Amino acid sequence: MLGISRQTDYAARVVLHLACLAPGARVPIADIARHRMLPLDFVRRIVGDLVKAGILATSRGSGGGVSLARPAAEISLGEVVHAMEGGIALNHCVSDRRVCPLAAQCPVQSVWVDATQVLDDYLTSVRFDALARRSSEHQPAHLRVQATGRVRGSHRCELPAAALA
Secondary structure, X not given: OOOOOHHHHHHHHHHHHHHOOOOOOEEOHXXXXXXXXXXXXHHHHHHHHHHHOOOXXXXXXXXXXXXXXXXXXXXXXXXXXXXXXXXXXXXXXXXXXXXXXXXHHOHHHHHHHHHHHHHHHHHHHXXXXXXXXXXXXXXXXXXXXHHHHHOEOOOOOOOOHHXXX
């Protein structure tokens, strides 16, 4: 099976969780792990990698937590994949032609290159603001969590009474 690593899947969930909150909101890592049903130690490592990549920001102390480093509309799923996987390559010969002595003449290698580019372009086009709006049940669930007061930040989404029910 061709696929992404578990850490990349979890990283996308962490970024999506934050994208569903009001701009500037900060949450404790433990809350993200609990609400996304992810192992806390794993989330801590993922957050560190995403901070290094400039996708997330952390702040310590009272009122601290994890937040998006920039607006969700400026963060792509492709960027998260690159941060966690180191890039996209459907075959080793795509990222390093020296792996295969036949790569320069191989008709299949050119297909791997093209397919990799299509996938990379697509993932780069998918923004977390759009993902946060994609499901009618997804956003209200996050807004209910935010309404409990566990989210830190100066901005809160306006919630209709029905969203809290």
